Amino acid sequence: MTHVLVTGGAGFIGTHVVVALHRAGHQVSVVDVGHPGAHRAPPPDTVAGAPLRRVDLRDRYAVADALTGVDVVVHQAAMVGLGVDLNDLPEYVGCNDLGTAVLLAEMARVGVHRLVLASSMVVYGEGAYTCPAHGPVRPGPRAGADLAAGRFESACAACGAALEPGLVDEEAPLDPRSVYAATKVAQEHLTAAWCRQTGGTVVALRYHNVYGPGMPRDTPYSGVAAIFRSALAAGRAPRVFEDGRQRRDFVHVDDVAAANVAAVTATGGRTGWRAYNIASGRPASIGEMAAELARVTGGPTPVVTGEFRLGDVRHVIASPVRARTELGFRAAVHLADGVREFADAPLRG
Numbered sequence: 587m588t589h590v591l592v593t594g595g596a597g598f599i600g601t602h603v604v605v606a607l608h609r610a611g612h613q614v615s616v617v618d619v620g621h622p623g624a625h626r627a628p629p630p631d632t633v634a635g636a637p638l639r640r641v642d643l644r645d646r647y648a649v650a651d652a653l654t655g656v657d658v659v660v661h662q663a664a665m666v667g668l669g670v671d672l673n674d675l676p677e678y679v680g681c682n683d684l685g686t687a688v689l690l691a692e693m694a695r696v697g698v699h700r701l702v703l704a705s706s707m708v709v710y711g712e713g714a715y716t717c718p719a720h721g722p723v724r725p726g727p728r729a730g731a732d733l734a735a736g737r738f739e740s741a742c743a744a745c746g747a748a749l750e751p752g753l754v755d756e757e758a759p760l761d762p763r764s765v766y767a768a769t770k771v772a773q774e775h776l777t778a779a780w781c782r783q784t785g786g787t788v789v790a791l792r793y794h795n796v797y798g799p800g801m802p803r804d805t806p807y808s809g810v811a812a813i814f815r816s817a818l819a820a821g822r823a824p825r826v827f828e829d830g831r832q833r834r835d836f837v838h839v840d841d842v843a844a845a846n847v848a849a850v851t852a853t854g855g856r857t858g859w860r861a862y863n864i865a866s867g868r869p870a871s872i873g874e875m876a877a878e879l880a881r882v883t884g885g886p887t888p889v890v891t892g893e894f895r896l897g898d899v900r901h902v903i904a905s906p907v908r909a910r911t912e913l914g915f916r917a918a919v920h921l922a923d924g925v926r927e928f929a930d931a932p933l934r935g
């Protein structure tokens with residue numbers, strides 16, 4: 587039996603990971619600080635039967651204590667989302683990067699060599715694009731004036747042609763576009779450096795847009811599916827930004843939990859650092875997600891507002907091939923089924 591420590595185990599994804607690891611027969615310990623940015627009320631004292639230890643990852647003594655007897659760390663703890671404003675910046679860096687640094691130092695000191703990292707699609711910035719004339723290109727951030735004029739698609743910088751979005755794979759360059767994204771890239775780099783210096787193992791899972799039961803309600807830190815769900819629950823139409831045709835890969839939290847179980851197993855048989863897209867492999871537009879949620883809840887039809895946020899990227903759709911071939915992970919939940927269940931599943935307060 588493997589003893590797994592889950593950080594951020596009281597969070598949306600962490601809770602499902604704890605349940606899945608239990609079911610797979612692992613011994614599971616859980617730490618989480620119950621960060622007020624994530625939890626309006628303090629989290630419960632147990633997660634899926636495991637006692638929740640209130641540990642801030644920046645506290646090296648508490649972290650060292652929690653690592654006793656642990657074989658693998660599954661590191662989910664982080665501040666997520668776009669945040670409110672730049673006053674959030676120190677707390678993002680503190681939780682996500684200083685917290686990870688303390689965790690890695692203590693793992694090395696205590697002698698824990700296997701890590702699964704919850705990374706994110708945000709490390710890529712924009713997805714992959716091709717110009718009919720120039721082949722693969724990497725569009726920069728979109729100009730506010732273009733967005734205000736309703737020009738949401740990026741054009742080729744060399745010839746102005748419309749770009750064709752394609753699947754982003756793990757070899758794509760990293761191009762973080764927000765404070766949160768920058769901290770997730772730093773987590774990847776820190777864990778890679780740790781891996782080289784310790785001879786340890788890191789499996790970095792780049793989750794795409796995760797949705798499902800227990801997702802946090804509408805906050806500056808929550809994902810779009812929860813924002814739509816919260817609007818519909820209040821009897822309001824979901825407000826879809828841009829023209830609603832921006833595409834993402836929505837992956838169900840049960841699939842993400844299964845990917846973590848597969849990743850824990852994978853850390854047993856290898857050394858080194860490797861990243862994986864964790865995605866459904868079936869892209870959908872934001873407008874389709876809103877429409878599907880409105881349909882299954884019988885709520886008001888979404889409104890496409892043309893509003894935009896400068897930090898948003900246009901399309902990010904993922905190649906799921908590497909996780910399939912190397913981790914044996916394949917998403918099982920279809921969007922229609924996942925959304926039907928999500929429509930009346932509890933959200934976190």
Ligand SMILES: NC(=O)c1ccc[n+]([C@@H]2O[C@H](COP(=O)([O-])OP(=O)(O)OC[C@H]3O[C@@H](n4cnc5c(N)ncnc54)[C@H](O)[C@@H]3O)[C@@H](O)[C@H]2O)c1
Nearest residue numbers: 594597598599619620621624642643663664681706793796
């Ligand atoms: N939700 C998504 O769509 C998504 C997508 C890509 C990646 N991720 C990653 O998945 C992980 C989990 O995200 P989530 O959506 O479950 O968010 P969440 O906010 O529900 O969970 C994160 C948990 O981490 C805890 N935490 C934060 N700072 C901490 C600290 N300093 N010490 C101890 N605990 C701390 C919080 O209290 C919270 O319970 C994060 O690493 C996030 O970057 C999420």
Ligand SMILES: [Zn+2]
Nearest residue numbers: 717720742745
């Ligand atoms: Zn071109």
